[in-house]
Amino acid sequence: MTGQDKAVMAALSSVALFTGLPDEIIGRIAARSRLERCRAGQTIFTQGAFAASFFIVVEGWIKLVRTRPDGRQTLLTTFACGETFAEAVAMTGGRYPATAIAATEVALARVSADALRDEIAARPEISFAMIAATAQHLHQMVRQIEQLKLQSGDERVADFLLGLTDKELGSADFTLPFDKRVIANTLGIAQETLSRAFARLRAFGVEVEGAHVHIKDISCLRARLERRSA
Numbered sequence: 661m662t663g664q665d666k667a668v669m670a671a672l673s674s675v676a677l678f679t680g681l682p683d684e685i686i687g688r689i690a691a692r693s694r695l696e697r698c699r700a701g702q703t704i705f706t707q708g709a710f711a712a713s714f715f716i717v718v719e720g721w722i723k724l725v726r727t728r729p730d731g732r733q734t735l736l737t738t739f740a741c742g743e744t745f746a747e748a749v750a751m752t753g754g755r756y757p758a759t760a761i762a763a764t765e766v767a768l769a770r771v772s773a774d775a776l777r778d779e780i781a782a783r784p785e786i787s788f789a790m791i792a793a794t795a796q797h798l799h800q801m802v803r804q805i806e807q808l809k810l811q812s813g814d815e816r817v818a819d820f821l822l823g824l825t826d827k828e829l830g831s832a833d834f835t836l837p838f839d840k841r842v843i844a845n846t847l848g849i850a851q852e853t854l855s856r857a858f859a860r861l862r863a864f865g866v867e868v869e870g871a872h873v874h875i876k877d878i879s880c881l882r883a884r885l886e887r888r889s890a
Contacts, residue, residue, distance in 0.1 A: 692775035714747035720766030
């Protein structure tokens with residue numbers, strides 16, 4: 661097994677879609693897939709193209725953009741490290757319903773849909789993992805809709821920032837994963853609203869300077885957010 665095969669196999673093994681599958685099956689899928697690195701702004705696939713592959717984000721962020729009939733574009737969602745995307749449309753042999761673009765420098769595992777279909781044909785129980793992954797994406801979309809409907813702009817921004825750190829206690833310092841225009845679009849608010857939210861969050865121990873973020877007390881910010889959302 662090559663170094664790239666091992667890297668792809670590690671990516672496959674890390675996501676829920678392949679949890680519990682024997683190593684030999686994952687290895688065969690990895691051998692027919694590949695690891696790719698893309699620069700920020702690079703197109704991964706275009707809306708309407710035949711979906712022969714789906715993807716796992718190994719590093720960085722991906723944004724999914726849909727072009728409307730009038731030519732305007734709408735940001736649908738973003739995907740971060742450890743998330744999969746386009747698996748349902750690839751497995752059904754359809755066409756990508758939107759364009760995927762690297763929001764930052766990214767590393768992706770491009771997984772062959774044919775490889776997975778061949779394994780499912782041999783072991784139909786694998787398809788249950790696909791159902792679970794699709795349900796997970798649906799849950800994420802429902803959560804995004806809930807945020808848009810129920811949370812204020814400040815709450816959406818605070819929730820987004822908390823999601824960028826794995827820490828539960830103490831302070832946190834990190835860099836915003838992509839530019840503020842993309843963040844505003846992701847959260848369904850105007851860029852000016854995002855800037856005002858950053859300013860208001862200073863009262864809760866959040867400092868944003870350029871792309872750098874400092875949260876003074878994570879648990880305190882999370883508690884305030886939960887109280888306001890209750």
